[in-house]
Amino acid sequence: MRTSTSSSLTLSLGLAAGLSLGAAVVLGLTLPASVEQGEYSRLIAIHPGLAWASYLCFGVTALSSAAWLWPRTRAPRWDRLAGASAEIGVVFTALTLATGSIWGRPTWGVWWVWDARLTLSALMLALYLGYLALRRVPNPPEIRARRSAVAALLAVVVVPLNHFAVDWWRTLHQGRSFAQLDPGNDLDGAFIGAMLLGLLAMTLVYSWLLVHRYRVARLEDERDERSFEEALDARRRETVVAR
């Protein structure tokens, strides 16, 4: 049985993720300080990438959950993939909130404001923390997978609804970062380059983490199965000896 989660795929992904992340950080640090936000504008190399990766994580969780629920494609691998992706998504969302808060301090003057997108991210974090808590409830694998899949699909329905509610409630956040790619925007080319590199780096970091986490989950499942079989064999041997 395999005991490692490393392979040539993870080595290549890890190398690409490390290089692109390092390049994004270096490019971010060499950006000129902006007039309005000063040194904090360098966070454009990291923050939008983290936010993008968190949406990607939860998208993969939803698709994997749908694949598990669909009888023709039902397989344990989809449940493992959904759980692995959600775990990484929660980390990325927490980092998005943390970097957004650091960025918001000089812009808005406070660490936290009840802005639509901040509130939505916080609600999304809470939703997926609940999803992970549901996954950790000691249930048989089939029941855990079924309930988790339903919860993940429901979360995908709830996120847009939360978005509408908080968007109508209040909006202070600057325009979408991706809107800066539209022609006619006033963002400097270097900032756009740093942001795009950050998006690529976070996607690669996510992919690298996902493969490792998926393989850990598979090893855990194999271990659980094996320990049960070993315990059963040991019990059978005891019974034979006693006779």
Next chain:
Amino acid sequence: MWRDALLVGAKDLRVEARSRVATNQVAPFAVLVLVLFAFALDPDRGMLQRAAAGLFWVAVLFSAVLTVQRSQAVEGADGIGDALRLSGLDPAGIFLGKAGALAVELFALELVLGAGVIVLYGVDPAGYPTLVATAAAATLALAAAGTIYGALASGSRVQETLLPLLLLPAVAPVLIAATRAWEAALGTAVAVTAAADWVSLLGVLAVVYVAFGVAAFGPLMEER
């Protein structure tokens, strides 16, 4: 499906009427929450009147968590969940019945809380049609979401802590929309908001949660 829904809904309401948990425990708890809000905020400076809409709906949410837990506990006792599965009833009907019964209980609770807000907070209940329309749509959305998440969290030893963690972030839009609509109706809104927009959003939320529950309850019932 509708006949099954009526059967299940009537059963749940009958159980609640006989056990009197909703009237003897949940309703007093909800009123107690209103009283505690008055202790926490300054009751003499109009603060309670201005915040009445939000405090009302927060009290409803807290009480809804208890009511949902109660609704699921009924199925957990004496193998009733298995009996429901073996009964051959339509899972969509079971969902609609449970959600309907929960909505009736929540609506009754909102009447008690509404009276509490008028008496304790000195709110003038103007704009009845908006208040009632908001309460109807929000209650349906809460009941449907509560029934789905109640089923997801049911049967585990950590159900009491898991359910609020799952349910509350999911019903946050209901809290926001219902509070804003009530503020507009009561004339306590800080910004000018159109109550009709919020009531429409609540209607959409109710339809989405009910549709999701009708579709998802089948797979959830399979496992039991």
